[in-house]
Amino acid sequence: MLRMTKAAAIALAFISLASAASAAQQGPYGIGRTATATEIAGWNIDIRPDGHGLPSGSGSVTHGREVFEQQCAACHGDKGQGGVGDRLVGGQGTLATSNPVKTVGSYWPYAPILFDYIRRAMPQNAPESLSNEDVYAVSAYILNLNGLLPADAVLDAKTMAAFKMPNRNMFIGDSRPDVKNPACESNC
Amino acid sequence: MTDSVDDSTATSRRRFLRKGAVIGGAAIASGIVGNASAIDSSSKNLPPNVPEWMKVPGDPMGSQLYGTPSPFEKNVVKNIPKDLPQYLSASGRTPLQDLDGIITPNGLFYERHHAGVPAIDPAQHRLMLHGLVERPLIFTVDDIRRFPSTSQIHFLECSANPGYKKPYGKTASDLVGLLSCAEWTGVSMKLVLQEAGLRPEAKWVIAEGADAAALTRSIPIEKCFEDALIVYSQNGERLRPQQGYPLRLILPGFEGNMNVKWLRRLHVTAEPAYSREETSKYTDLMPDGTAREFSFYMEAKSIILRPSGGQRLDTKGFCEITGIAWSGRGKISRVDISVDNGKNWQEARLQEPILTRALTRFRLPWRWNGEPTVIQSRAIDETGYVQPTLAELIAVRGEAFYYHNNAIWPWRISADGEVSNAADD
Numbered sequence: 001m002l003r004m005t006k007a008a009a010i011a012l013a014f015i016s017l018a019s020a021a022s023a024a025q026q027g028p029y030g031i032g033r034t035a036t037a038t039e040i041a042g043w044n045i046d047i048r049p050d051g052h053g054l055p056s057g058s059g060s061v062t063h064g065r066e067v068f069e070q071q072c073a074a075c076h077g078d079k080g081q082g083g084v085g086d087r088l089v090g091g092q093g094t095l096a097t098s099n100p101v102k103t104v105g106s107y108w109p110y111a112p113i114l115f116d117y118i119r120r121a122m123p124q125n126a127p128e129s130l131s132n133e134d135v136y137a138v139s140a141y142i143l144n145l146n147g148l149l150p151a152d153a154v155l156d157a158k159t160m161a162a163f164k165m166p167n168r169n170m171f172i173g174d175s176r177p178d179v180k181n182p183a184c185e186s187n188c
Numbered sequence: 189m190t191d192s193v194d195d196s197t198a199t200s201r202r203r204f205l206r207k208g209a210v211i212g213g214a215a216i217a218s219g220i221v222g223n224a225s226a227i228d229s230s231s232k233n234l235p236p237n238v239p240e241w242m243k244v245p246g247d248p249m250g251s252q253l254y255g256t257p258s259p260f261e262k263n264v265v266k267n268i269p270k271d272l273p274q275y276l277s278a279s280g281r282t283p284l285q286d287l288d289g290i291i292t293p294n295g296l297f298y299e300r301h302h303a304g305v306p307a308i309d310p311a312q313h314r315l316m317l318h319g320l321v322e323r324p325l326i327f328t329v330d331d332i333r334r335f336p337s338t339s340q341i342h343f344l345e346c347s348a349n350p351g352y353k354k355p356y357g358k359t360a361s362d363l364v365g366l367l368s369c370a371e372w373t374g375v376s377m378k379l380v381l382q383e384a385g386l387r388p389e390a391k392w393v394i395a396e397g398a399d400a401a402a403l404t405r406s407i408p409i410e411k412c413f414e415d416a417l418i419v420y421s422q423n424g425e426r427l428r429p430q431q432g433y434p435l436r437l438i439l440p441g442f443e444g445n446m447n448v449k450w451l452r453r454l455h456v457t458a459e460p461a462y463s464r465e466e467t468s469k470y471t472d473l474m475p476d477g478t479a480r481e482f483s484f485y486m487e488a489k490s491i492i493l494r495p496s497g498g499q500r501l502d503t504k505g506f507c508e509i510t511g512i513a514w515s516g517r518g519k520i521s522r523v524d525i526s527v528d529n530g531k532n533w534q535e536a537r538l539q540e541p542i543l544t545r546a547l548t549r550f551r552l553p554w555r556w557n558g559e560p561t562v563i564q565s566r567a568i569d570e571t572g573y574v575q576p577t578l579a580e581l582i583a584v585r586g587e588a589f590y591y592h593n594n595a596i597w598p599w600r601i602s603a604d605g606e607v608s609n610a611a612d613d
């Protein structure tokens with residue numbers, strides 16, 4: 001116990017030393033090396049729900065249909081109706097029923113996250129293999145299949161960031177504990 | 189040397205094969221018997237005879253350089269559904285009813301992957317820490333191991349374990365087998381974040397895995413500072429590939445999906461990512477069409493493992509009831525058991541150690557009178573929260589809720605001793 005306290009004190013001393021020098025080159029333990037801007041740019045593929053991080057380029061619904069047929073239809077169905085992979089299309093108006101259908105069109109709150117997810121994880125057999133143009137295009141086609149984009153539409157960073165998904169405002173915080181068991185003990 | 193090892197292994201295998209039909213280990217080991225209980229009483233290995241394995245030396249040292257269970261336990265394996273549409277994004281369950289104590293063996297730890305299990309060379313693996321930090325950093329696996337480390341025992345549970353619709357499952361593993369518990373060794377996330385120095389706007393950390401799903405989840409900064417660990421070992425040995433080798437997150441008490449495996453990147457941000465995994469999945473759809481997001485905690489839960497579904501009591505009389513309880517919000521403070529279909533409840537004994545956000549083993553001595561009944565357990569955690577019934581949960585959440593089902597699971601015992609899931613009746 002005494003040793004623990006001592007170790008904690010030393011650790012704290014390290015930390016306060018480090019924070020005293022605001023532009024410290026090194027952390028309390030001096031472990032790790034600086035990540036360069038190039039290294040970070042190569043790995044950071046996060047796109048924010050407001051569209052921050054979306055790359056340049058654009059893609060049309062028309063081109064998206066071709067990409068979808070080649071890369072996506074085998075698992076998600078030729079019209080996004082689902083198969084081995086998730087259903088992507090339909091379900092709007094079903095969420096408050098006893099048989100809700102959660103799809104991109106009915107459930108997803110943010111269009112830019114469609115780009116984020118397709119780029120990082122799809123197609124399942126070759127993630128991060130599609131060009132940015134292909135990802136924009138296939139995102140546009142999926143939104144079109146859901147009746148959310150016209151057939152002649154083109155998506156780019158600006159239009160995708162501005163796009164409002166139908167279910168955007170239906171997410172709420174966690175209100176658990178939400179169930180109270182009275183813990184009856186006898187003659188229940 | 190190598191030759192002799194090979195020889196003895198072969199001998200051992202022959203010896204084993206010679207015995208012919210092998211009976212499922214779990215059924216035999218269990219005091220509650222399965223249908224394979226009738227061991228041939230004419231066996232030459234039973235008293236008054238001396239068993240054959242005492243008449244010749246056994247396998248020599250080095251027969252197995254990494255030990256494996258007895259061949260008689262070959263049926264104690266992960267419970268993987270046979271009819272999944274695909275096996276790259278899939279889950280495999282722990283055979284909870286065949287295990288004892290609170291620690292899950294590494295080879296039986298439950299698995300959930302979203303794009304298969306990557307084969308990562310630790311020498312070529314890096315953890316990048318960037319975003320709202322003073323010094324963006326890159327760590328090797330050895331770098332992480334240089335930090336002051338700690339070992340903690342915690343459960344891990346998949347968020348959907350099980351869903352809210354029938355059928356729920358026949359065995360305890362079918363029901364809640366996406367649950368395991370291990371001793372994790374690693375570094376407090378806090379120390380690693382402090383190494384980079386957080387900017388005042390830092391409120392979330394987006395963790396990313398190095399699998400083909402590049403799975404991302406957002407973690408509130410408070411959790412990172414409370415008890416989050418960057419883990420490199422599980423039950424004393426390095427993480428298995430299925431569990432995130434060489435580095436993973438453990439966020440005690442939070443839903444399994446957030447405990448990102450194959451950890452490669454920590455992006456410190458002011459806002460959550462709202463990634464696919466925390467919007468289109470792992471959100472809780474309510475009957476009115478709204479959906480709860482960022483519902484992290486796994487609430488208090490318990491299940492009786494013996495007797496449990498798929499087992500059979502072959503005789504009246506003494507039968508210890510035992511099972512496990514756990515809560516993402518802290519320690520288990522009490523487990524009640526009913527042996528009369530929920531009419532009356534009595535307190536079970538909690539076996540030490542009782543640890544925060546870990547499995548706790550409970551036991552109750554019981555005598556089965558041979559009559560049909562229903563047995564069930566309910567956990568109460570240190571916050572005073574009581575594990576609810578399935579009906580209580582569905583009344584609030586509806587059947588489409590899907591995640592975070594922590595209901596009481598009742599086991600029906602029939603007059604012939606068969607145990608089945610009463611919730612599926």
